Amino acid sequence: MSAPVPVRSVVIVGGGTAGWMAATALSRLIRTGVSVTLVESDAIATVGVGEATIPPIRNFNGLLGIDENDFLAKTSGSIKLGIDFVDWTREGHRYTHPFGEFGFDIEGVKFHHFWRKLYTAGQASWIEDYNLCATAQKLGRFTLPVADPASVLSRLTYAYHFDASLYALYLRAYAEARGVVRIEGKVEDVMLRSIDGHVEAIRLEGDRRIEGELFVDCTGFRGLLIEGVLQTGFESWKQWLQCDRAVAVPSASPGRAITPFTQSTARRAGWQWRIPLQHRVGNGYVYCSTDISDDEAAAALLANLDGEPLRDPMLIRFEAGRRKLAWNRNVVALGLASGFVEPLESTSIHMIQTGVSKLMALFPDRGFSPVERDEYNRQTQVQMEQIRDFVILHYHANERTEGDLWRRVRDMAVPETLARKLDLFRNRGRFFRYDDELFADSSWIAVLLGQNVMPAGWDPLADAVAPALVRQRLDRIREVFRRAAEAMPRHEDWVARNCPALGIPVARRTA
Numbered sequence: 001m002s003a004p005v006p007v008r009s010v011v012i013v014g015g016g017t018a019g020w021m022a023a024t025a026l027s028r029l030i031r032t033g034v035s036v037t038l039v040e041s042d043a044i045a046t047v048g049v050g051e052a053t054i055p056p057i058r059n060f061n062g063l064l065g066i067d068e069n070d071f072l073a074k075t076s077g078s079i080k081l082g083i084d085f086v087d088w089t090r091e092g093h094r095y096t097h098p099f100g101e102f103g104f105d106i107e108g109v110k111f112h113h114f115w116r117k118l119y120t121a122g123q124a125s126w127i128e129d130y131n132l133c134a135t136a137q138k139l140g141r142f143t144l145p146v147a148d149p150a151s152v153l154s155r156l157t158y159a160y161h162f163d164a165s166l167y168a169l170y171l172r173a174y175a176e177a178r179g180v181v182r183i184e185g186k187v188e189d190v191m192l193r194s195i196d197g198h199v200e201a202i203r204l205e206g207d208r209r210i211e212g213e214l215f216v217d218c219t220g221f222r223g224l225l226i227e228g229v230l231q232t233g234f235e236s237w238k239q240w241l242q243c244d245r246a247v248a249v250p251s252a253s254p255g256r257a258i259t260p261f262t263q264s265t266a267r268r269a270g271w272q273w274r275i276p277l278q279h280r281v282g283n284g285y286v287y288c289s290t291d292i293s294d295d296e297a298a299a300a301l302l303a304n305l306d307g308e309p310l311r312d313p314m315l316i317r318f319e320a321g322r323r324k325l326a327w328n329r330n331v332v333a334l335g336l337a338s339g340f341v342e343p344l345e346s347t348s349i350h351m352i353q354t355g356v357s358k359l360m361a362l363f364p365d366r367g368f369s370p371v372e373r374d375e376y377n378r379q380t381q382v383q384m385e386q387i388r389d390f391v392i393l394h395y396h397a398n399e400r401t402e403g404d405l406w407r408r409v410r411d412m413a414v415p416e417t418l419a420r421k422l423d424l425f426r427n428r429g430r431f432f433r434y435d436d437e438l439f440a441d442s443s444w445i446a447v448l449l450g451q452n453v454m455p456a457g458w459d460p461l462a463d464a465v466a467p468a469l470v471r472q473r474l475d476r477i478r479e480v481f482r483r484a485a486e487a488m489p490r491h492e493d494w495v496a497r498n499c500p501a502l503g504i505p506v507a508r509r510t511a
């Protein structure tokens, strides 16, 4: 058997969030003699939304040695402790999906079983009061967590909001400083090797030819290599995730506190996001084009801003689903080129991050063994389907009266994987996490309860602990979390002290 021949050249096509995240992570290979080249076209815009994230992004930045304050200052970032869902369950209702866990388990039994029992008896308040992130979020407070598990602050976990175009610039500086070569130019042609159909080279305008051994397709919804050339195929999830468009517009900061959470408000034909940054607010309306016209959606968005729009609304078309193979031959698709689930739970940037990590963990040699490729594809498919199910849950479990979309998604049959989770939870609040699932039990429980999926009962083992003791514990947890949150600085003060965006005054609380 001949020895494996290492890959010596990686070509990343596309310079949006996906391209630069890939370049940043893959720049580590340069020290081993691999060349990393990124090609992007200034004439083709990036999607450039992607402003809310989930906690694992801190691991990505941490692994790269990125200084958090420097990063937040240069991307005009703010802190995200969770998502505030307004009118999703029914009109006039509101709940939070906070990061971090609820309460503390007792004698190996999950906290929410005890909570369910006491809540039924009128002896506990809503479950969010037993989550430190939710408590801090409501008070608009933030401080950094501490590692010591004895401290209540170890229960705090957080992610970021940031300006996606500044993030790409930030990563570009990082990657170029470590030897990634950026080439500006539009890809006009892709050459395949006749022997095995692998991509051999791309041709840019002006007849420039760039050869590579491994290609990373980060060309956005186009999927220039993975679909345009390799015709990999796309599995649509439109029957469950019916929204297919978004209008997005930034607005001026309203001159009050920068809230440490993303807000998602259900609307007649979809939902509206609100993401507060230091210098502006990101807004968008994600909607189903059979229920509302683009003009109506743009008008509804503009009518529901809490500051002046800073430019005209931008229209984005998409379809929920996944590329049938995220890795096909010698092309690995990342970001929008690999598939898309709407940004309700801010998962796209995370999928780029896990895609790059998997690629590093399964980095091929020039033989491109199907073993590595198949494992990459299997893991990617499972992860995307799990995220898909979680997002479907938000739509399906609704009691809204306004809008045909909401009736359709309530009545639709959901994937079997989600139906099983719903049945188990409805019965006795049981929940199981499979295959290293991204969202932890606490996230599912937050959304299930938030959307009024109330378990009929609880784990019988919860009855083995003395009711008086349980009640005392719950009261204490709520009190300790409230006091800890009240002692934290206001979020905007924390930002102003630690990471003010360069040259941009931080919006201060006026009320």
Ligand SMILES: Cc1cc2nc3c(=O)[nH]c(=O)nc-3n(C[C@H](O)[C@H](O)[C@H](O)COP(=O)(O)OP(=O)(O)OC[C@H]3O[C@@H](n4cnc5c(N)ncnc54)[C@H](O)[C@@H]3O)c2cc1C
Binding pocket: 013, 014, 015, 016, 017, 018, 019, 039, 040, 041, 042, 043, 044, 045, 046, 047, 048, 049, 050, 051, 052, 053, 164, 185, 186, 187, 188, 218, 219, 220, 221, 222, 224, 246, 248, 284, 316, 318, 334, 335, 336, 337, 343, 346, 347, 348, 349, 350, 352
């Ligand atoms: C409405 C909306 C809201 C979103 N909100 C969030 C969010 O809050 N959080 C989150 O995690 N994610 C979010 N996302 C997803 C997020 O925007 C993407 O994951 C992220 O922007 C990555 O995009 P990309 O790099 O894959 O593609 P793009 O940003 O589209 O970049 C494509 C790149 O390919 C280049 N290119 C294309 N064709 C060629 C060619 N022929 N030659 C050379 N270069 C080419 C372009 O120049 C560009 O550099 C959102 C997406 C949408 C649609």
